[in-house]
Amino acid sequence: MTTVVQWLDELNRYYTPSAAQFDGARSHKAAIESRLDFYIGVWEMFEIGSLRHGTGIWLYSDADYLASLKGIRPDSPWTMLNSVKKQLQIRFPNTKVVIRRPAVVCKFSEGDVEVVPGYAASIGYWIANPADGWMLTHPKEHNKYVTDVNSKHRGAVKKLARQVKIWKYRRNVPVSSCYLEMRTTKYMDGETTYLPLWDLYLTLKKMRDTELSAMNDPTGLGSRFGSCSSEANRLDSMSKINTAVNRALKAKDYAADGYESLAIEQLELLFNI
Known part of the structure; x- marks a missing residue:
């Protein structure tokens, strides 16, 4: 029994999740980073979230990345989110791209990729607060x-x-x-x-x-x-x-x-x- x-x-x-489950979604990382770096500027882009922690759920978890952007942090995170969404939608015209604070989500056929844009702080990163405004996070x-x-x-x-x-x-x-x-x-x-x-x-x-x-x-x-x-x-x-x-x-x-x-x-x- x-x-x-x-x-x-x-x-x-x-x-x-198996080791290969998110390979398809992860394969888009280089294209995402390249697009954002060319048009906005990216200091670094690295995996975060449940997959990075080893607590992802088969069939449900996404591939998540934090993109540390260059430039001055705007007053409103919506400025940042809309800018990132625009560039990714142009880069992937046949893919649905949506904002789901604090992330911009690319809904690829191989699986969703969530890009959390932010700006480096003295320690950590400023990202969009799901409720309102900015919040400080320390994913590493x-x-x-x-x-x-x-x-x-x-x-x-x-x-x-x-x-x-x-x-x-x-x-x-x-x-x-x-x-x-x-x-x-x-x-x-x-x-x-x-x-x-x-x-x-x-x-x-x-x-x-x-x-x-x-x-x-x-x-x-x-x-x-x-x-x-x-x-x-x-x-x-x-x-x-x-x-x-x-x-x-x-x-x-x-x-x-x-x-x-x-x-x-x-x-x-x-x-x-």
């Missing part, structure tokens, strides 16, 4: 933070972050993937051991208990991480995370009492499998 831990391990394996430091905490728990943090993201995508929860990853990592940073069902339950519960409020950058460097792009999305996410917490609690309790099959039934409901 399949145990709960085996079931969660299989869930992680199934949704872990965030990647190191996730990697360090993950190493502390022998790979468990990225497993747990992937599970929470699977819940987001499978249940269509309008909450930021970056927020989920940082909340999960911060929670595990304070733990000494990893218990799969307990930590899945407590990670969701702690986010629910904070009502998905914005969190301070755990590295102590950047702007606060917001959870949702609007209050309506936060309320929708709160409704769904309440349900998720209840199901995770039932799964944990069933497993503790030896009812593995009932625990798995609750996980199947949680993840909409």
